[in-house]
Amino acid sequence: MSTSTMARGRANRWWDHVTPAPKDPINSVTEAFLADPCPYKINLGVGAYRDDEGKPIVLQCVREAQAKIESSNFLESNSTAVSSKLVEESAKLVYGEDSDVIKEGRFAGVPALSGTGACHLFAELQRRLYPDSRIYLPDPTWSNHHNIWRDAHVAKKTFRYYHPDSKGLDFMALMDDIKNAPDGSFFLLHPCAHNPTGVDPSYEQWKEISSLFKVKNHFPFFDMAYQGFASGDLERDARAIRIFLEDGHLIGCAQSFAKNMGLYGHRVGCLSVLCDDKTQAVAIKSQLQQIARTMYGSPPIHGILLVSKILSDPDIKATWLKEVKVMATRVRRMRAALRDSLEKLGSSLDWQHITNQVGMFCFSGLTPDEVDRLAKEFHIYMTYDGRISMAGVTTKNVDYLANAIHEVTASDQDAKILCNLSA
Numbered sequence: 118m119s120t121s122t123m124a125r126g127r128a129n130r131w132w133d134h135v136t137p138a139p140k141d142p143i144n145s146v147t148e149a150f151l152a153d154p155c156p157y158k159i160n161l162g163v164g165a166y167r168d169d170e171g172k173p174i175v176l177q178c179v180r181e182a183q184a185k186i187e188s189s190n191f192l193e194s195n196s197t198a199v200s201s202k203l204v205e206e207s208a209k210l211v212y213g214e215d216s217d218v219i220k221e222g223r224f225a226g227v228p229a230l231s232g233t234g235a236c237h238l239f240a241e242l243q244r245r246l247y248p249d250s251r252i253y254l255p256d257p258t259w260s261n262h263h264n265i266w267r268d269a270h271v272a273k274k275t276f277r278y279y280h281p282d283s284k285g286l287d288f289m290a291l292m293d294d295i296k297n298a299p300d301g302s303f304f305l306l307h308p309c310a311h312n313p314t315g316v317d318p319s320y321e322q323w324k325e326i327s328s329l330f331k332v333k334n335h336f337p338f339f340d341m342a343y344q345g346f347a348s349g350d351l352e353r354d355a356r357a358i359r360i361f362l363e364d365g366h367l368i369g370c371a372q373s374f375a376k377n378m379g380l381y382g383h384r385v386g387c388l389s390v391l392c393d394d395k396t397q398a399v400a401i402k403s404q405l406q407q408i409a410r411t412m413y414g415s416p417p418i419h420g421i422l423l424v425s426k427i428l429s430d431p432d433i434k435a436t437w438l439k440e441v442k443v444m445a446t447r448v449r450r451m452r453a454a455l456r457d458s459l460e461k462l463g464s465s466l467d468w469q470h471i472t473n474q475v476g477m478f479c480f481s482g483l484t485p486d487e488v489d490r491l492a493k494e495f496h497i498y499m500t501y502d503g504r505i506s507m508a509g510v511t512t513k514n515v516d517y518l519a520n521a522i523h524e525v526t527a528s529d530q531d532a533k534i535l536c537n538l539s540a
């Protein structure tokens with residue numbers, strides 16, 4: 118009897134009601150890219166660093182750390198000592214090398230399955246401790262934030278962040294939404310290199326945001342997936358968080374080492390929650406450990422050892438800091454090259470935002486139709502919101518990309534010219 122005949126004879130058809138889940142927008146881009154046989158196709162979908170040849174790289178700091186941890190026992194599960202080292206070293210990047218928070222043990226930290234896992238742990242904690250609360254997410258934000266908080270059964274609301282006309286920050290609207298949220302709300306903030314817009318508040322704007330959070334008694338949860346990618350300097354990219362710390366906020370912070378160490382496959386991250394004292398920190402940490410235990414027990418050890426070694430060995434850390442700068446600089450160079458190329462082509466549209474925005478992404482302003490044409494006519498792939506992963510732009514493909522963008526925006530350019538003529 119075939120298996121399908123056997124299944125038909127069964128009383129209960131367990132999975133008949135199940136339909137496929139909607140595709141993840143970023144995975145869909147990758148699938149379309151992989152299915153395209155064109156030799157000069159370009160993938161601008163994935164937020165993963167690529168070198169100027171368009172290739173993924175293993176950082177020198179990772180090679181050096183790997184050599185030093187070679188003799189570790191990767192078959193044992195994580196010990197407390199291994200986890201604590203990762204947490205302590207990661208916390209220094211958030212709270213500062215000599216921070217009292219760390220000396221006094223005033224934070225609860227746990228290793229997490231990269232940035233995604235860290236966000237998920239926090240969402241679960243929020244639901245557990247504040248079941249009636251909601252999370253305020255920037256509009257737009259990394260699409261998975263919506264999924265994570267939805268699956269943790271935490272209510273969501275968005276706050277205004279991006280202004281499509283200026284392709285910059287809608288600061289007034291953002292402040293209004295913070296002001297109008299009920300006192301004591303949870304807000305998710307990207308401290309640097311906002312995904313997908315590449316638009317970060319200025320230092321002064323962060324100060325105002327922090328002051329307003331104080332007045333409103335809101336809780337800031339920072340998702341820091343790209344530390345180093347905005348400015349090339351990890352300390353500078355932590356500035357927003359440091360402002361909140363100086364203002365005396367308690368914060369949460371998700372960290373990822375996927376991008377800034379190029380360790381996507383190892384899934385190494387950290388979640389820390391700042392508390393008033395050590396007693397609270399012990400309690401929160403035990404809650405987080407319990408949540409993690411039901412989800413995956415303990416995280417894989419290899420990546421944790423790699424990251425801990427990079428962060429704790431002064432020579433390897435120095436190499437890493439230099440490599441972060443190199444990656445950020447290359448991305449910045451590509452921003453300048455893309456804008457330059459579009460301007461040289463005589464585009465009448467304003468492309469300043471390409472260089473004003475920071476980090477891995479450029480929120481280009483391209484419409485879904487234009488994105489579609491880029492894929493169909495030019496074999497260039499990006500998400501439908503027009504987000505360009507600048508890491509996929511190289512010296513070799515930048516002019517081709519600019520030319521394709523110039524072509525698909527021709528009607529926008531005509532409209533702008535007509536508009537200027539009639540003004």
Ligand SMILES: Cc1ncc(COP(=O)(O)O)c(C=O)c1O
Binds near residue numbers: 230231375386
């Ligand atoms: C804002 C933001 N948070 C978290 C993540 C998840 O990163 P990870 O790959 O470390 O899980 C991403 C990845 O794209 C992101 O853009």
